Amino acid sequence: MDMNAYLSMFIDEAGDHLQALNDNMLQLENTPEDLTIVQAIFRSAHTLKGMAATMGFEDLASLTHEMENVLDLVRNSKLRMDSFIFDTLFKSLDALESMVQDITAGGAGSADVSAIVASLQAIVKGDYNAGGGPAAGGAAEGAAGAGDSGLQLDQYQVSVLQQSMDSGHQVYHITVTVREDCVLKAARAYMVFDLLERHGEVVKSEPSVQDLEQEKFDRTFTVFAISSLSQEELQQQIAAISEIEEAAVTKLDPESLQILARPNVPSAPAAPSAPPAAGAPEAAREAKRQAAAAKAQTAAAGGALPRTIRVDIDRLDTLMNLFSELLIDRVRLEQLASEIRKPELTDTVEHLTRVSGDLQNIVLKLRMVPVESVFNRFPRMIRDLAKSLGKKVELVITGAETELDRTVIDEIGDPLVHLLRNSIDHGLESVSERIAAGKPETGTVHLRAYHSGNHVFIEVEDDGRGINREKVKNKAIASGILTAEEAGKMSDDEIAMLIFAPGFSTADTISDISGRGVGLDVVRSKIASLGGNVTIRTSEGKGTKFSVELPLTLSIISAMLVKLGSEKYAIPLSSIAETAIIRQEQIRLIHGNRMIEYRGAVIPVLSLSRILESPDYDESAEEETEVIIVRKGDKWAAVMVDEFIGQSEIVLKTLGSYLPNTDIVAGATILGDGQVALIIDPNGLIK
Amino acid sequence: MGEELKVIVFALANEEYGIEVDKVRTVERMAPITRVPKTPPFVKGVMNLRGVVVPVIDLKGRFGLKETEPTEQSRIIVVAVNDMEVGFIVDAANDVTDIDEDAIDQPPEVVGGIKAKYLRGIAKLDDRLLIMLNLSEVLNKNEIVQLEQMEA
Missing domain, CATH: 2.40.50.180 (CheA-289, Domain 4)
Known part of the structure; x- marks a missing residue:
């Protein structure tokens, strides 16, 4: 098997996890005491670490591991989050993101992260470490085996097993040994898996399924499985597979499961049925809490997660093309039917029309993606931007579930970034100005998406200073975009539209973020190329609203x-x-x-x-x-x-x-x- | 001996031309063409090639030769170069032949009224001469823009 087959999956999932990390970190920054968020962050980091190690991206794995160490202290209440830790963790996320990007671009995902790693280690060992000695020690121990997850179960697996137990299924730990003279070890392993999956589900295996398929194991492998069979039946059936020397099936109870779930406890693979009793009561309580948190998370997501598959966008495009062909033929058939006027033919064509109408809806829906996938990177961007500008900004996102055609989604990100940056840099006043103007010191930027007819509207609205009519007008006259006479006849909103003219900028000083006069005209032409339109509503002193109108679908x-x-x-x-x-x-x-x-x-x-x-x-x-x-x-x-x-x-x-x-x-x-x-x-x- | 090159031979006015087979998607009989307004005169419009809309240009018009009405022999050669698919109207296309890469000579400045930059070379083939086209130059879009500006 080729690792490349997994690479795209890895990239997709790594992106999802990084997104989740970013989101949760932002949430945590608002409510630093909420340990359930720390749990969520820890889980994402942990999964990412495992994935990276499996794929052989060592730098990625080791950086996530260091993050995990810090987070571990936090979730065990041995460390309190402060702004230094937040900044370091955000920096780590940026580094991870650039590594993943490097991997996406075909690189090896390596990067020099020693500075960040040093900061993270300083957090673990340094002044912050009061009372965290043993835990840090344990974490460091774990560092040696980053990626080598041993027989530990991660929180997700624990919660799956836990839920199965709660709902009355049996959970087994099975150690299978193949005969010494076995020729097709991978095939035997496959047969065991096949058997288990026929009567239940395999939750975890060691070595991993991939390694087993590549015969990367000696003679023994262990699995955690949920099964409807009894212990004896299972044992008999596995032993009945040829060339299997021994199958040790142990039924697990909730207690042993919780102890197995304790991360960073090096458990002995040889004796899983007698799990290490180390730190038993505390560990058990800890694991229980984790499992509960994991369960709460799953429950919050609506019990069962929606069943989805990832499909190559090219295939969807092909489907779309083929469907368009069908549509053309349908119209042709309709014409023929109306010429020939045979009831049987007309009936059939009408039926075809109805079916293909339904098909059209489905095909179009397949290409629809919630704007969330674009919006979710904005909170982080706004945070950084507000920090660098010394402004206080609250971003309120509504309608993130609004769906748009994938092609539009892919293109709309950059224009929205421009508009948001513009709102925060030019629109919102500094804290002192806001206080002077009698406004709350935190500025609010609304990002809304909603459907209306065949269009989707995306609005960026700030409660800042609004667009200064005179300033824009004078600037426009000075740069020769219009004459004073023309300007006199224009409404406020028409004047405001002038800021979309090429080369236009009213910023007195050019900043890093915006104000070089490139941007807004690009925004308008980009939106126009998507078949959309952008308008401005502004009221001086009260704020500005950019409204982007986009077609629902392009095809x-x-x-x-x-x-x-x-x-x-x-x-x-x-x-x-x-x-x-x-x-x-x-x-x-x-x-x-x-x-x-x-x-x-x-x-x-x-x-x-x-x-x-x-x-x-x-x-x-x-x-x-x-x-x-x-x-x-x-x-x-x-x-x-x-x-x-x-x-x-x-x-x-x-x-x-x-x-x-x-x-x-x-x-x-x-x-x-x-x-x-x-x-x-x-x-x-x-x- | 250089590499063997498979080319499609087609006629334009009284000359024979060649395009490498691997750049040709298909050769079609004349089909209905929809006029596209505000394009240079040699752009005849767009046609439906099995569900794909393909622009069609009159190659003679493109080279500044006199355009003639299509006949029974006229063909549309659809080529694919640099992600572009374009149909060429030619007077006739009925032959595929192998030529030796070494047998292609540098073109003289002007051949049959066509500027050298559109040509890849002249291939000698027994007693015939084949004019090999430089497709990416023939389909150069900047030139269309210039032509449009000249007209405007």
Whole structure:
């Protein structure tokens, strides 16, 4: 077996654990007395250590091990958390993160962490160590065997075993010895596992399953297993497997389990049935508490964890592509059925339509990811940022469970980082300014996500100083973005939008974080490239709200198909307000522009055929013409077309990288007749 | 002897050209092409190649040769270079042949009105001459941008 097969799994899981560590550390910083959080942190660190050691990333394993030592003291109330410890642990997390990144990039995950390790060791041994002598000793002992987990069970395994016992299952410790002349040791081991898994579950094995499969064991291996069989049955059945010399099955009771669960107690693998009695009462109590905490954690997560699998994103993309093909065929079949008019065919096609509609929902849902995966790195970022700026900031996240298409999720992180940094650096005042302004000294930044129709909104709102209209206006006039006359006519929010102009910055001093005038224009173009939009609401002295509007999905959209002479085009339904028919004489010339009256307002009329240089259609020859009313923000326009064909679900495709999408053409789709139709982006029509 | 190179032979005006087989995804008969507005004149539009939207350019127009109406012999050669898939309209494509890498000579400055930078070389093949194309230069996107700017 190849370790590479596990590498991607390791990277994914290491990322999850680091995230959990970061989250819990932040929580702990707020409630340093809460030992259950320390437990959670310890568990994550421990699992990470084990994983890293298994994969052979020694530096990662040893650093996590040092962290574990510190955390061990903390959870045993032998050490109180203080800011030095927090900072050191956060630094360790950063180091771990960069190691994992290195591994992701194909490196060996090695890094010089001696400084951090020294700090961690100083915490364990140094002034903090009052009364922690023996524990530190024990921890150091454990250091020698980092990764070699021996026969210890981690908290998770203990809680699994504990729960099985509570629910009346038998838990066994089994030592299996194969015969000396056994040729296929791995195969025999597999047969034992197969047997155990048929009647229950293997919780832990020593050596690990991987090692067993690679025959990396001498003659004996031990497993902890849950089984529905009785002790004798199990013993008989294992012994019945050929070339097995001996199978020692011991039934475990809760007490022996708890003693086994005690970490850092070097237990003797040879005599697990008579577990070491060292420090019995205290150890037992300790283990009980751990097991209880682990159980509470599981219970909090809703009893059974949701059953999931990790799928390569490429496979999902392939599924999506194949499904789009199916959709095209479906539309073609619908057309054929309506031409042939045979009831049997029509019925079948209708059924197919319903099934594929359901399938479409599922396929789209598969690609949806909660924005949480982007949001969860922000609390840590905000903490560091606030510290470096000397500001007090509280980040309030709501709607993290809101789901977005994976492609959008992958791209939205950086723009949001920019917006948050901007809010904290420019938006929020310093503590003294806030007090002077009669505000609470801790500034609040809200990060919200919510659904609305076919869109997801993400808002970044601060209660800071707001955008200074005069400052922005003067700056814009000074840098030639607009004239004083134009500026006079603009609303506050329009002025505020100027900060998205390229090269714009109102910061008086350039800081590390923002203010170099790069950033916000990049944010806007990035969001626009995702088919989204960003707006600002600001009120001076009270705060600023950035609102990012994003499409739910990028791949399948409802569109209106229209005809221009011989050509067909698709216009996304989401940007169509309504359709209408107008007569030529309704079009009025105002200031050289063609306008019509629409619901009491006068809006411009655009000729799609002229914009698209249509070769064989000109609406000016028609007396009546169909128009589509489109809107972009609060701007409206009537777009003249030849004929409406109807609504259809279309699959968005790019024009290929040779022809980049232009402002007007947002992509292409394949119609039921196999022809390609271009997708018109009405936002590009309204300037 | 240099390495053997398998090439697809196609005709453009009165010359014969070659593209390495491994860069060609497929050769198709003429199919309906959807016009894309605001593109250079040699970009004929996009076609549906089994569910994938592929841009199609007229190779003669690309090289500044006179474009002609497609005939029964016209083909679309879909090539894949640098993550780009593009279809070339050519006058005919009906031959695959092996040529010796050593038999490819440096191109003269201008061949049949095509600038040398689009060419990889000239391959001598018995009594025929094959003009080998430099595909990444033919598909150079910067040049499209320049062309667009010139038009604007």
